[in-house]
Amino acid sequence: MKPLDLANWFVYDGEWEPTIAMKRELLAQRRESVLAFRDDAHDVAQEAAELVLAWVGKSTERRGVDALVDAALAVPDDLTVLRSIDTPDGEQLPFVAGVVCSPSRWRLTEKIGLDMLAVHKPVAL
Known part of the structure; x- marks a missing residue:
């Protein structure tokens, strides 16, 4: 993965x-x-929320996933959060939190907890 250019994030x-x-x-x-x-x-959702809200010049008093909801309502993009986990097979990036209002032929509840590679497997049409 490449670092995101935050100047062009949204x-x-x-x-x-x-x-x-x-x-x-x-x-x-x-x-x-x-x-x-x-x-x-909750901790990684808080971290993501703070980054998004700082980008738009806002803040929130709420914490954890509630802060992520506030961040999601500050930008038009869907927000998803991954957590880096070291395993004997290497690093995994499970999808641990998200506010997804524009999915394409899949349900958020079907993807939560899956590794990033599994999340991006093709969906049935």
Whole structure:
């Protein structure tokens, strides 16, 4: 993996505000289908939230996954969090938390806990 150029992390365009409004509605009406997390994800969710919120010049008093929700409502992009885990087979990157409002033919609950490579396997059409 290559480091992300944080200067170009998010792109402000005409879809920014409408997408955030859609995310707000989905979180209010179907939170369990757009937010998923493992119990061990609160610290990395907090870290990700702080990075995203700093990028847009905001902060939150909330912690853990709740902070990730605040961050997800500050940018139009879906947010997913991976945790680096060393195993005898090498590093694994399981998907441990996310606010995903725009999946393409898959459900968030089907992917949570899977390693990054398994998350990106083709989905059935």
